[in-house]
Amino acid sequence: MPDGSTVTPVAPVPPELSADTLRRAPKVLLHDHLDGGLRPGTVAELAESTGYTGLPTSDVGALGRWFREAADSGSLVSYLETFAHTCGVMQTEEALVRVAAEAVEDLAADGVVYAEVRYAPELFVERGLSLDAVVEAVQAGFAEGVSRVAERGAAIRVGTLLCAMRQHARALEIAGLAVRYRDAGVVGFDIAGPEDGFPPTRNLDAFEFLRQNNAHFTIHAGEAFGLASIWEAIQHCGAERLGHGVRIVDDIKTDxxxxxxxGRLAAYVRDRRIPLEICPTSNVQTGAAGSIAEHPIGLLARLRFRVTVNTDNRLMSGCSMSSEFAALHETFGFGLDDLRWFTINAMKSAFIDFDERLRLIDTVIKPGYAALA
Known part of the structure; x- marks a missing residue:
């Protein structure tokens, strides 16, 4: 093993980070699922307008609570079952446009200045939409949302990640879709779904295709499964980022x-600055961490891994970027400098061009945190 080093505990920070300060802090979000971020009211209204009859309740307040409670299972498989309802109401172009536009508005209202929002096009073709029609509807919704935000005097940039479901056999097809639409706002590719039993190496042809086309991709790994999924994602598939990646802590020992x-893998991930798309609340819900206090993000941040903070599924987790920051501030004593570090980590790791990443860091993120300080 590499030489050991001593970690100094983070000192508590005075509680001056108010909810308003946390909301106004510029944020960058790399891991957010479109079908996991609907407003409960939108789910109910779309169910009525599209004829979807599977909802557990039509009461908006009760529906929001149901999603959060159903997701608090401690199992990734059970957690994923809640998506049957959100996907069920997102099977028309009009629904996809609405959901995408509202997602942009909600993120911007929470202080997000750059977001990569992901979804699996193959999940929205049950009523006859083609994959291309799905992508074009979502992109139209994102554009509409950005325009609405601009009308209110704010700004947000949104990139799209197209996911393939790892339990299906359409990864190469979705990878081709991502490459075909990369000049229309699609910035990368991902595989999602249950990790255990569906290793990323099942999709090697898709990752080879993406590399040959100079396309970006991240891989869900190290959430429900362990170090093997991280190792395969990096060494076999060539992942640029790790979706979650929290199980890298299994390769770290503290005396x-x-x-x-x-360990060798943890040192490699840190040395190569491979970004970890960590989603604290979601990780607790799926059993990847016992609680926020037990979450390895505190250790990983102190060891200076390329840690980023994300929401995963805002509806199921009842969270926002501001609430995730608040939980980390209260639990680990992270202050504005730490939140700025998480944010710059994320911006450096985004799948957009270098000049734009620098522009957002230098003209939006750094000035925004300086004004708060």
């Missing part, structure tokens, strides 16, 4: 005196 030893 009683605080000395930390990184």
């Amino acid at each position: 009683a005196d605080g000395t930390v030893h990184l």
Whole structure:
């Protein structure tokens, strides 16, 4: 193992980070699922307008609570079952446009200045939409949302990640779709769905195609499964980022005196600055962490892994970027400097061009945090 190093605990920060300060802090979001972020009222209204009859209740307040409670299962498989309802109401072009536009508005209202929002086009073709029609409807919705935000005097940029479901056999097809629409706002590719039993190496042809076409991709790995999924995602598939990646902590050992030893894989991930798309609340819900206090993000941040903070599924987790920041501030004592670091980490790791990443860091993120300080 690499040489050990001693980790100094983070000192508590005075509680001056108000809810308003956290909301106004510029944020960058790399891991957010479109079908996991609907407003409960939108789910109810779309169910009525599209004839979807599977909802557990039509009462908006009760529906929002149901999604959060159903997701609090401690199992990724059970957590994913809640998406049957959101996907069920997103089977028309009009529904996809509405959901995408509202997602942009909600993120901007929460202080997000750049977001990569992901979804699996194959999940929205049950009523006859083609994959292309799905992508074009979502892109139209994102554009509409950006326009509405601009009318209110704010700004947000949104990139799209197209997901393939790892339990299906359409990864190469979806990878081709991502490449075909990369000049229309699609910035990358991902595989999602149940990890256990569906390793990323099942989709090697898709990742080879993406590399040959100079296309970006991230892979869900190290959430419900362990180090093997991370190793395969990086070494076999060539992932640029890790969706979640929290199980990298299984390759880190801490002695009683605080000395930390990184295993070969953990050291490689840190040395190569491979971004971790960490979603604290979601990780607790799916059992990847016992609680926010037990979440490895505190250790990973202190060890200076390329940690980013994300929402995953805002509806199921009842969360926002501001609430995730608030939980980390209250639990680990992270202050504005730490939140700025998470945000710049994320912006550096985004799948847009280098010049635009620098522009957002230098003209939006750094000035925004300076004004708060």
